[in-house]
Amino acid sequence: MTTTADSDVRPDPAETSADRSLAEFGYRQELHRSLGRYASFAAGFSFISVLTTVFQFFAFGYAFGGPAFFWAWPAVLIGQMLVAACFAELAARYPISGAIYQWSSRLSNLTFGWFAGWIMVIGQIVVVAAAALALQVVMPAIWSGFQLVGSDPAPTSASGAANAAILGVFLLALTTLVNVLDNRVMSLINRVGVTAEIIGAVLIIVLLLTHSERAPGITFHTGTALESGLTGALLVGSFTAAYVMIGFDSAGEMSEETRNPRRTAPRTILTALAAAGLLGGLIILAGLLAAPSLTDGRLGTEGLSYVLTSSLGDGMGRALLVDVVVAIAVATLAIQTAACRMLFSMARDGQLPFSAGLARVNPRTGMPSGPAVVVGVLAAALLLLNFASPDAFLAIGTTCIVMLYLAYAMVTGPLLVQRLKGTFGVAEGTDESGKPLFSLGRWGIPVNVLALVYGLFMTVNLAWPRAAVYDPAGGHWYFQWFTVLFLLVTVVFGVLYRLMRVRRVRSGAESAPVAANTAQLPPE
Numbered sequence: 203m204t205t206t207a208d209s210d211v212r213p214d215p216a217e218t219s220a221d222r223s224l225a226e227f228g229y230r231q232e233l234h235r236s237l238g239r240y241a242s243f244a245a246g247f248s249f250i251s252v253l254t255t256v257f258q259f260f261a262f263g264y265a266f267g268g269p270a271f272f273w274a275w276p277a278v279l280i281g282q283m284l285v286a287a288c289f290a291e292l293a294a295r296y297p298i299s300g301a302i303y304q305w306s307s308r309l310s311n312l313t314f315g316w317f318a319g320w321i322m323v324i325g326q327i328v329v330v331a332a333a334a335l336a337l338q339v340v341m342p343a344i345w346s347g348f349q350l351v352g353s354d355p356a357p358t359s360a361s362g363a364a365n366a367a368i369l370g371v372f373l374l375a376l377t378t379l380v381n382v383l384d385n386r387v388m389s390l391i392n393r394v395g396v397t398a399e400i401i402g403a404v405l406i407i408v409l410l411l412t413h414s415e416r417a418p419g420i421t422f423h424t425g426t427a428l429e430s431g432l433t434g435a436l437l438v439g440s441f442t443a444a445y446v447m448i449g450f451d452s453a454g455e456m457s458e459e460t461r462n463p464r465r466t467a468p469r470t471i472l473t474a475l476a477a478a479g480l481l482g483g484l485i486i487l488a489g490l491l492a493a494p495s496l497t498d499g500r501l502g503t504e505g506l507s508y509v510l511t512s513s514l515g516d517g518m519g520r521a522l523l524v525d526v527v528v529a530i531a532v533a534t535l536a537i538q539t540a541a542c543r544m545l546f547s548m549a550r551d552g553q554l555p556f557s558a559g560l561a562r563v564n565p566r567t568g569m570p571s572g573p574a575v576v577v578g579v580l581a582a583a584l585l586l587l588n589f590a591s592p593d594a595f596l597a598i599g600t601t602c603i604v605m606l607y608l609a610y611a612m613v614t615g616p617l618l619v620q621r622l623k624g625t626f627g628v629a630e631g632t633d634e635s636g637k638p639l640f641s642l643g644r645w646g647i648p649v650n651v652l653a654l655v656y657g658l659f660m661t662v663n664l665a666w667p668r669a670a671v672y673d674p675a676g677g678h679w680y681f682q683w684f685t686v687l688f689l690l691v692t693v694v695f696g697v698l699y700r701l702m703r704v705r706r707v708r709s710g711a712e713s714a715p716v717a718a719n720t721a722q723l724p725p726e
Contacts, residue, residue: 224297224298224458227296227298229298229458229550231458232563232565232568233299233385233458233459233563233568233569233570234385234386234459234567234568235458235459235460235461236385236386236389236459236461236568237385237389237456237459237460237461238460238461238466239466239469239470240393241389241392241393241456241460242453242456242460242463242466242467242470243396243453243470243473243474244389244392244393244395244396244536245392245452245453245455245456245470245474245536245539245540246449246450246451246452246453246470246471246474246475247396247399247400247474247477247478248392248395248396248399248452248529248532248533248535248536249448249449249450249452249533249536249537249540250446250447250448250449250450250474250475250478250533251333251399251478251529251530251532251533251536252399252403252446252478252481252482252485252529253399253402253403253406253485253525253526253529253530254333254336254526254529254530254533255333255336255442255445255446255482255533256442256446256482256485256486256506257336257339257340257505257506257507257526258332258335258336258339258445258599259441259442259445259446259599260442260486260489260505260506261501261502261503261504261505261506262441262442263438263439263441263442263443263486264439264490264501264502264505265502265503266435266438266439266671267424267435267436267438267439268423268424268435268496269420269421269422269423269424269490269496270421270422270423270424270432270435270436270439271435271436271439271440271442272421272483272486272487272490273421273436274436274437274439274440274442274443275442275443275479275482275483275486276483277436277440277443278440278443278444278447278660279443279447279475279479279483281652281653281656281657281660282447282448282450282475282479283472283475283476283479284649284652284653284656285610285614285653285656285657286450286451286471286472286475287472287642287649287653288613288614288617288642288649288650288653289301289305289450289451289454289471289613290467290468290469290471290472290640291468291639291640291641291642291646292305292454292613292617293451293453293454293457293463293464293467293468293471293640294464294465294467294468294633294639294640294641295464295631295639296308297454297457297458297460297463297464297467298457298458298547299455299456299457299458299459299543299544299546299547300319300455300543300544300546300547300548301451301454301455301457301544302318302319302322302451302544302609302610302612302613303315303316303318303319303322303323303544303547303548304547305454305613305617306318306319306612306613306616307319309613309616309617309619309620309626310616310619312553313700314612314616316548316553316696316700317612317693317696318609318612318613319544319547319548319553319609320548320692320696321605321608321609321612321689321692321693321696322544322605322606322609323541323544323545323548324605324692325601325602325604325605325606325608325609326537326540326541326544326577326602326606327541327577327580327581327584328581328584328598328601328602328605329448329449329537329541329602329606330374330377330534330537330538330541330577330578330581331370331374331581331582331584331585331598331602332598332599332602333530333533333534333537334369334370334371334373334374334530334534334581334585335357335366335367335370335585335588335598335599336530336533337366337369337370337373337527337530338355338357338362338363338365338366338369338370339357339505339507340507340523340526340527340530341369341527342355342362342365343355343504343507343508343511343520343523344520344523344524344527345520348365348369349361349362349365350365350368350369351364351365351368352364352365356503356504358503363588363589363591364588364589366585366588367585367586367588367589370582370585371582371585373530373531373534374534374538374578374581374582374585375578375582376531377531377534377535377538377578378538378574378575378577378578380535381535381538381539381542381569381571381574381577381578382567382569382571382574382575383567383569384567384568384569385459385567385568385569388535388539388569391532391535392532392535392536395528395529395531395532395535396532398525398528398529399525399528399529399532400477400481401525402522402525402526402528402529403481403485404481405522405525406485406488406510406522407481407484407485407488409514409518409522410485410488410489410491410492410509410510410513410514411488411491411492413492413513413514414488414491414492415491415492415493415494416490416491416496417491418487418491420490420491420496421487421490437663438668438671440660440663441600441603441664441671442486443482444603444607444660444664445599445600445603446478446482447475447478447479447482448603448606448607449536449537449540449606450471450472450474450475450478451471451540451610452474452536452537452539452540453466453467453470453471453474454467454471455539455540455543455544456539456540456543458543459568462633462634462635463634464631464633464634464639465633465634465635465637468639468640469640485506489506489509492509492513493508493509493512493513494509494512494513507519507523510522510523511523538574538577538578538581541573541577542570542573542574542577543570543573545560545570545572545573545576545577546560546561546563546570546573549561549573555699556572559572560572560573560576584598591678591681597672597681597684597685600664600665600672600684600685601684601685601688601689603664604661604664604665604685604689605688605689605692607657607660607661607664608661608689610657611654611657611658611661614650614653614654614657615654617650618647618650618651618654621646621647621650622647626646628641628643664685665685665686665689667682667683667685667686668682669682672684672685
């Protein structure tokens with residue numbers, strides 16, 4: 203495939219079997235292939251980032267579901283493991299950046315795959331913004347001086363929402379800089395951050411369990427005000443788990459920078475999700491058991507930050523919260539990196555506006571700088587919604603989850619069609635070590651069916667415009683329907699761009715992408 207990068211770009215390091223594998227798809231090795239197995243694991247784990255997301259959404263889950271919201275966690279974990287198993291198969295066969303876009307395109311057609319990639323990358327940009335907002339949950343709890351606006355640090359208050367946006371913009375400036383520097387710098391920060399996060403998560407679990415105030419049986423109590431009872435409580439409480447357990451596909455996104463990707467990526471996709479699922483579930487359980495009170499209202503507003511500082515004391519609690527800040531920063535970096543690789547992959551195929559700039563790789567750093575700046579600026583712009591209303595915090599968070607779940611379904615759906623047609627069976631190839639590629643074998647169809655049904659169900663559940671969730675104060679219908687409206691606007695803009703592009707190609711103002719031929723993608 204021809205690319206927009208300069209002709210003097212060279213692979214780094216020298217050509218390997220993985221580089222030749224990339225050539226099979228019509229691409230030239232431009233991103234530096236320097237990530238090992240732990241770095242690949244770190245890419246997926248840091249996107250999930252249990253400390254970031256559990257601390258960010260624990261209060262929400264508890265407020266609506268009470269202690270029983272814990273049981274939504276294993277249910278979501280099982281569902282996401284089914285999706286991850288399907289993705290692991292695809293990562294072994296198609297070790298290419300822009301995984302969701304590439305996989306969906308090759309399983310269906312280029313237009314369908316483009317929409318999967320378009321929805322995914324917009325969702326990832328929203329996730330970057332939502333992750334950056336998580337600083338507000340912990341930094342004012344460490345030191346009141348971090349509350350730069352007003353005096354109320356609660357993310358749902360006007361001053362808390364505004365302060366969250368300011369802290370988030372500072373963080374996005376730092377992560378954008380790192381994403382421009384060098385992938386080895388990015389990988390080092392990721393590995394160190396993930397190691398610190400795992401150690402911190404284990405310490406939090408152990409310390410909270412040693413300060414338990416009650417037995418695990420408390421998780422069978424709802425304590426919810428939802429009129430729909432236990433079912434409604436669990437459906438809304440599942441938002442916490444759904445928001446946490448996304449992004450495990452990042453190991454696939456980084457395939458072009460990973461050594462031995464056909465062998466490494468499938469395994470790190472599964473291990474990153476499994477490790478995050480185990481640690482996150484234990485943190486939630488330990489937090490419920492160690493909370494000083496389940497009825498004083500603080501657990502539903504301050505969440506786990508309140509539990510740490512109250513149960514472990516200010517000194518130890520704040521020290522652990524510093525580790526959470528590190529996890530939030532690394533998570534924001536990893537999510538931004540994944541979005542950059544998606545933009546790069548689609549631009550390399552000539553599928554986006556300004557593709558030439560977005561597909562250009564710096565030969566020295568091995569990084570596509572253009573996508574990093576675009577993602578950082580757009581995510582920062584989204585943070586401005588927090589100045590409009592505190593409810594924007596939840597609207598932003600839920601919107602990104604829905605978009606990623608929908609994009610995942612746009613992969614598992616075509617994959618199931620190919621399985622039923624008999625065109626996606628057990629792969630005959632081998633990985634870089636000579637062993638058979640990862641495959642679900644005879645379990646492929648049942649696992650795929652369950653993964654698709656689960657994904658579609660959760661997409662509807664998350665997007666459902668519940669007034670009690672999205673507009674509790676009333677009078678803001680646009681927040682109640684924010685997720686649905688945002689998704690519709692995303693699709694409409696995508697349709698308009700595709701129609702304009704087809705018209706330009708037919709009129710001769712723009713040439714058809716070479717990618718459809720040399721990369722063996724299905725036609726549009």
